[in-house]
Amino acid sequence: MEALRIITQPVNRQLIIDLPPSLTGDQQYEVIVLPISSQESVTTPPRRRPSEKLAGTVHLLDDLIAPTTPDSDWESS
Structure with missing residues (x-):
């Protein structure tokens, strides 16, 4: 069973x-509609963060802007 929780306000x-x-x-x-009391806080779960041990371990060796194939591979007439 998949549950869907949406916090929203009615319009009209x-x-x-x-x-x-x-x-x-x-x-x-x-569909079950339950009002949220003013004392109840609605919080989103905290975002996951990568481990501090990974900082500085990734090095880009390629040019991400350059095309992957040379222009001569394209058929242009």
């Missing part, structure tokens, strides 16, 4: 829910 007493592609239109869904 209506809530619009955009479903992700993984939820198909040929099924029925149960």
Whole structure:
């Protein structure tokens, strides 16, 4: 079962829910609306950060702007 949690505010007493592609239109869904109390804080999970041990270990050896094939490989008439 896939649960979808959306924090939103109504506009003109209506809530619009955009479903992700993984939820198909040929099924029925149960929608439960619960108000959030003013004391309850809505926090997003903290973003993951790479390990400090990895800092300075990546070195680019190629020119990322240069084309991967020479111009002579392209057929131009």
